[in-house]
Amino acid sequence: MIRTFVVSLTIPDNEAYTALETLGRLGIDSSRVVRADVWIFEGELDAGLAATIGSIESIHNPNKHRLAERQADRPEPGEVWIATRDEAPATLVAGRALPGVRAILRRTAWRLLDDQGRDVAPAVLDRAVETFLCNPAFQVAITQ
Amino acid sequence: MAAGPRVAVVVFPGTNSEDETLRAVRAVGLQGELVHWSQPEALARFDAFVLPGGFAYEDRIRAGAVAAHDAVMDPVIEAAQAGKFVLGICNGAQILAEAGLVPGTGPLRLPTAAFAPNASGRFQSVHVHVKLSVTLDRVPILGGIEDGAVIPAWASHGDGRLAAPADELARIERDGHLAFIYCDRHGNPVSAPNGAALDCAGLVNRDGNVLAIMPHPERDGWTFQHLDDSRDVARGDTAATLAPSGGIRFFEHFAQAVRERFSA
Numbered sequence: 001m002i003r004t005f006v007v008s009l010t011i012p013d014n015e016a017y018t019a020l021e022t023l024g025r026l027g028i029d030s031s032r033v034v035r036a037d038v039w040i041f042e043g044e045l046d047a048g049l050a051a052t053i054g055s056i057e058s059i060h061n062p063n064k065h066r067l068a069e070r071q072a073d074r075p076e077p078g079e080v081w082i083a084t085r086d087e088a089p090a091t092l093v094a095g096r097a098l099p100g101v102r103a104i105l106r107r108t109a110w111r112l113l114d115d116q117g118r119d120v121a122p123a124v125l126d127r128a129v130e131t132f133l134c135n136p137a138f139q140v141a142i143t144q
Numbered sequence: 145m146a147a148g149p150r151v152a153v154v155v156f157p158g159t160n161s162e163d164e165t166l167r168a169v170r171a172v173g174l175q176g177e178l179v180h181w182s183q184p185e186a187l188a189r190f191d192a193f194v195l196p197g198g199f200a201y202e203d204r205i206r207a208g209a210v211a212a213h214d215a216v217m218d219p220v221i222e223a224a225q226a227g228k229f230v231l232g233i234c235n236g237a238q239i240l241a242e243a244g245l246v247p248g249t250g251p252l253r254l255p256t257a258a259f260a261p262n263a264s265g266r267f268q269s270v271h272v273h274v275k276l277s278v279t280l281d282r283v284p285i286l287g288g289i290e291d292g293a294v295i296p297a298w299a300s301h302g303d304g305r306l307a308a309p310a311d312e313l314a315r316i317e318r319d320g321h322l323a324f325i326y327c328d329r330h331g332n333p334v335s336a337p338n339g340a341a342l343d344c345a346g347l348v349n350r351d352g353n354v355l356a357i358m359p360h361p362e363r364d365g366w367t368f369q370h371l372d373d374s375r376d377v378a379r380g381d382t383a384a385t386l387a388p389s390g391g392i393r394f395f396e397h398f399a400q401a402v403r404e405r406f407s408a
Contacts, residue, residue: 015204022205022213084261086307131254132213135206135242138260138307 001045004070005053006109008036011064019110019133028128030112030120038081038109040073042089043102058094074144078119081107081142082134107142149406152179152190154220156200156211156239161360165196165233168362171388172399179216187219192229192402195220195236197300197360207303208238212253217243221252229285229402230354234301237356241347246356247321248349249312257308257316257347259301259358263339267302270337271371272359274345275327282320284352286394287401294331295324296370296390297359299338299345304358306336306344313341323348324357329372361391 016035023030039059041049050069054060060067075081089103110133112120119125125143134141151174153166162178169176176194179186187193200211211217217239224230224245232240238259240246250256262268276283276293283289308316316322324346326336336343338358346357363369367378368385378384 014202018201018204018210022210025213025215088263090265132209133205135209135255135258135260137255137258137309137312139206139258 001043002073003041003045003049004073005039005041005050006036006068006070007039007060008034008066008068009064010066022132023112023128026131028112028124028131029114030124030128031115032113032117034111034113036109038107040105040107041098041101041103042105044100046099049098049101052098056094075109075142077144078125079109079111079143080125080129080133081109082129083107083140083142085138085140148173148175149191149402150175150177150189151192151194151402152177152187153194153196154179154181154187154216155196156181156198156214156216158200158202159196159198159235161197161234161362164362164365165194168365168392168395169194169399171365171392172395174399174402181211181214181216184216184219187216187223190223191406192398193220193223193231195230195232195239197234197236200235200239203303206242207259208235208240208242211235211239212242221245224349224354227351227353229398229405231285231398232354232356233362234304234358234360237346237358238303240354240356245354246347246349247312247316248354249315249319249321256312257306259303259356260305260307261303262301262305268304268337269298269300271364272297272299272337272345273327273329273331274324274357274359275331275333277322277325278320278348282352283323283348283355285348285355285401286397287404289397292331293393294327294329295361295394296329296364297357297361297394298363299359300363301338301358304338304340306340306342306347308341316344316347317342319350321347321349323355361394364390365392365395366390
């Protein structure tokens with residue numbers, strides 16, 4: 001079984017803002033950058049996994065994070081996930097094993113929005129990935 | 145201040161090793177100055193550049209990625225292309241890789257290699273030695289350095305693992321970009337503590353004027369910083385304790401190169 005969770009900030013995201021600024025310097029037009037951490041869990045997963053994750057502060061701090069489960073372990077349209085190419089799946093979170101979890105994979109999700117709040121054209125996102133968001137020497141970009 | 149080669153120690157938001165780097169630069173007789181990221185126009189008057197360690201822009205997106213695209217890197221890149229010496233230490237090395245200046249086998253700012261997260265997945269701070277692993281003609285940035293020189297340093301990073309596609313790693317090795325490897329104090333090769341490909345501790349570009357080194361020689365540049373007996377021997381002798389030694393040799397070779405180029 002695979003379950004995918006997305007953790008995003010509810011407070012201003014400095015990293016996303018820095019990405020927006022840098023992309024602007026590269027001539028990649030976007031009005032807003034949205035970033036989230038993606039956690040993919042594999043194994044014989046406990047029904048209480050979401051609650052468990054929600055209680056681990058290094059993943060989800062309720063004072064500043066929103067935790068949501070995704071139905072698929074793939075990016076949504078308009079989104080790109082950046083992964084480490086030779087990532088060795090982790091088995092522990094914050095030093096502790098989770099019931100039934102055999103492997104944990106991490107991704108960073110990025111989405112670029114225009115001034116109407118719509119996803120930018122795929123070609124613009126591709127260019128952002130190729131010039132900045134992904135270093136192909138050790139990372140891979142995953143789209144739908 | 146006496147006339148002589150001027151070296152800019154470039155400070156980004158999040159840099160944290162500028163003072164000890166500046167101290168090392170000045171200890172070997174160079175005119176070092178700190179230049180902040182907001183002063184790219186100030187870099188025109190410098191003869192060489194050092195990008196020190198730290199966490200530029202908090203390592204947002206990737207270590208070195210944002211800084212590599214900062215406006216202050218424009219004159220650094222131009223200077224590198226003009227043959228001036230550019231040294232990057234730790235985060236500075238990550239920035240040079242993200243800027244495409246090392247190994248320098250691809251387009252600018254489209255990196256072909258990276259100092260990626262350590263294989264351990266953790267920040268590591270460990271005393272190391274690194275060994276020059278290229279022929280002397282490949283590193284004019286280290287004037288007068290001896291073949292197989294061993295430099296003591298502190299590896300202190302979370303992202304120091306050289307990573308690149310297999311063909312690029314082969315190119316790095318074949319074309320003399322693998323400037324330093326990890327070794328023991330006697331120069332015998334050891335495995336990189338961070339899991340780096342090729343046990344790489346440092347990369348040099350094609351012309352040998354841009355060098356990226358992950359461990360910090362400036363943090364083992366004075367006797368009181370050494371881990372060997374010399375520190376104990378010097379104990380009680382203030383002058384000896386504060387004497388430059390060890391990793392400062394790395395900066396002496398850098399200074400020799402800068403002086404020779406400046407005088408030419």
